[in-house]
Each structure stands twice: as C-alpha cells, then as structure tokens.
Amino acid sequence: EVQLVESGGGLVQPGGSLRLSCAASGFTFSSYWMSWVRQAAGRGLEWVANTKEDGSEKYYADSVKGRFTISRDNANNTLYLEMNNLGAEDTAVYYCARDLRDSRSPGVDEWGQGTQVTVSS
Amino acid sequence: QSVLTQPPSVSGAPGQRVTISCTGSRSNIGAGFDVHWYQQLPRKAPKLLIYENNNRPSGVPDRFSGSKSGTSASLAITGLQTEDEADYYCQSYDTTLSSWVFGGGTELTVL
Numbered sequence: 306e307v308q309l310v311e312s313g314g315g316l317v318q319p320g321g322s323l324r325l326s327c328a329a330s331g332f333t334f335s336s337y338w339m340s341w342v343r344q345a346a347g348r349g350l351e352w353v354a355n356t357k358e359d360g361s362e363k364y365y366a367d368s369v370k371g372r373f374t375i376s377r378d379n380a381n382n383t384l385y386l387e388m389n390n391l392g393a394e395d396t397a398v399y400y401c402a403r404d405l406r407d408s409r410s411p412g413v414d415e416w417g418q419g420t421q422v423t424v425s426s
Numbered sequence: 427q428s429v430l431t432q433p434p435s436v437s438g439a440p441g442q443r444v445t446i447s448c449t450g451s452r453s454n455i456g457a458g459f460d461v462h463w464y465q466q467l468p469r470k471a472p473k474l475l476i477y478e479n480n481n482r483p484s485g486v487p488d489r490f491s492g493s494k495s496g497t498s499a500s501l502a503i504t505g506l507q508t509e510d511e512a513d514y515y516c517q518s519y520d521t522t523l524s525s526w527v528f529g530g531g532t533e534l535t536v537l
Contacts, residue, residue: 342472349428350464350472350515352526366525400471409478410460410519411526416471 307331307415309401314420321391321424327384327401327417335359335379338404340413341386343397343422351397354386355404355411368394391424398422429454430516430529437535438506446532448499448516454527456497459519463492463501466513466531475514476501508536 313325325341340355354365354375363375374387384401401417431449438444448461455461463476474483476492479499491502499518503510516529 349531350517350528352517352528364524367523405462405474405477408460410462412460412462412474412477412517413464413472414474414477414483416473418471 307403309403309415309417311399311401311417311420314399314422316423316425317391318426319392319424322387322389323391323422325386325388325399325401325420325422327386329382329384329401329403332403332415334377334382337406338411339375339377339384340402340404341375341384342400342402342413342416343395344400344419345397348397353399356384388422391422393424396422396424428530429520429523429527430518432514432516432529432532434530435533435535437537438503439537440506440508442506443502443504444506444534445503446501446514446516446534448501448529450497450499450518450527452497453522454497454518454520455494455499457521459521461492461494461499462517463490463499464515464517466515468512472515503534506536510534511536 308330310328341353376385398419400419402413403415405412460478464472465475466472479494480492520527
C-alpha cells in the first residue's frame with residue numbers, strides 16, 4: 306500500500322522558514338517524480354513544485370520560485386520542501402504527492418494526508 | 427481566477443447523471459495536454475479519479491467517466507450516490523505558464 310506521510314508543518318512568522326518532509330513507503334520511491342501541492346482554506350488546489358526521480362530536475366510554480374526548494378533523499382525515501390521568506394499567502398495545507406508515471410501529461414496518482422502551514426504573527 | 431474554468435457547483439438527485447465542465451485554452455487543453463480529474467471528499471486529501479482524459483484508476487467505479495474535446499473536458503457521473511458529494515478538480519499543463527494548472531473546483535451536492 307502506498308503511503309505518503311507529511312510532517313514539519315506549523316505556525317511560522319512572516320518572513321520565516323519551514324522545512325516539510327514526506328516519508329514515502331509502499332512503492333519504489335526512486336522510480337517516481339514527486340510533487341508538492343497546496344490548498345489554502347476554502348480554496349482550490351495549487352501545484353507548488355516537483356522533482357525528477359533522481360532529483361536532477363526541479364520545477365516550481367512562479368508563486369514560490371526563488372523562495373522554496375524541493376529536494377529528495379532516495380536512500381531514505383523522503384521528499385522535502387524547504388520554504389523561506391514565508392508570507393501570509395503561503396498559508397495552506399501542503400500535500401506530498403506521487404506523480405503519474407509514464408503519463409503524457411503531468412499529474413498525481415497518490416496523495417499524502419497533508420500538513421498545515423500557517424504564516425502569522 | 428483559475429486558468430481552467432469549472433462551474434462552482436452542480437447538483438443532482440440520487441440516481442441521476444451530472445456533468446462537470448472544465449474549460450481551458452489553446453495553451454493547455456487545446457495544446458493537446460491531457461486532463462486529469464480529482465475527487466476531494468469533505469476534510470480529506472484529493473484522490474485521482476480520472477487520468478489522461480478518460481481512464482479510471484483501479485477501484486474507481488465505472489459510474490465516473492471523462493472526455494475531452496478541443497479546449498474543454500468533462501467529467502460525467504451517472505447513478506449519483508450520496509457518497510459522491512465532494513469537490514471535483516480538473517488539472518492539466520499550461521505551456522505558456524510552464525506550469526501545472528488546476529480548475530477552481532466544483533462542489534457536487536446530491537440532493
């Protein structure tokens with residue numbers, strides 16, 4: 306059974322930093338692109354970033370480019386999201402997600418349960 | 427507003443059929459990128475419902491189907507059940523934005 310378990314969320318002050326982690330199990334982590342997707346309260350889904358199987362390619366939404374860094378540790382089946390210079394607009398539930406494999410267009414086939422990030426003073 | 431446009435809400439009685447539209451443009455759906463659909467039950471994480479326009483992952487009932495034409499896509503749900511009450515999101519890729527794009531979501535109410 307595929308499991309994606311996020312951790313590291315919490316309350317952070319504006320301008321602060323936070324590092325999210327996602328522990329993956331139940332599949333060969335190193336064989337999949339992985340993504341982060343977020344959802345502000347009462348709002349829709351927003352793709353944040355994704356990374357190639359070996360971490361050699363990384364892509365970001367414009368809204369987080371230059372502030373967030375996605376990375377992965379394939380030896381420990383863990384995905385990370387380093388978030389810097391956080392603002393109120395970053396307040397959301399952050400989902401770790403497994404990308405569709407061999408798909409013609411990017412998408413997600415498995416989701417974690419999410420971790421709440423709240424940016425407030 | 428979202429790059430992909432969905433109706434904010436749809437409703438139907440148990441047993442009925444509803445459709446949810448997802449309208450894009452020539453830089454995303456119209457450019458040939460596939461559409462995926464996700465179901466998000468209340469207070470739950472999203473779940474993949476339809477991938478690559480019209481394919482159902484294992485375990486998704488055949489009451490759910492998808493289609494794509496031109497710059498739009500649709501999700502159809504037949505034989506509505508109360509447990510289908512959820513938010514539904516379409517998603518594709520936009521070549522101008524170089525980014526994944528989601529619809530704003532559609533809330534389905536089963537009357």
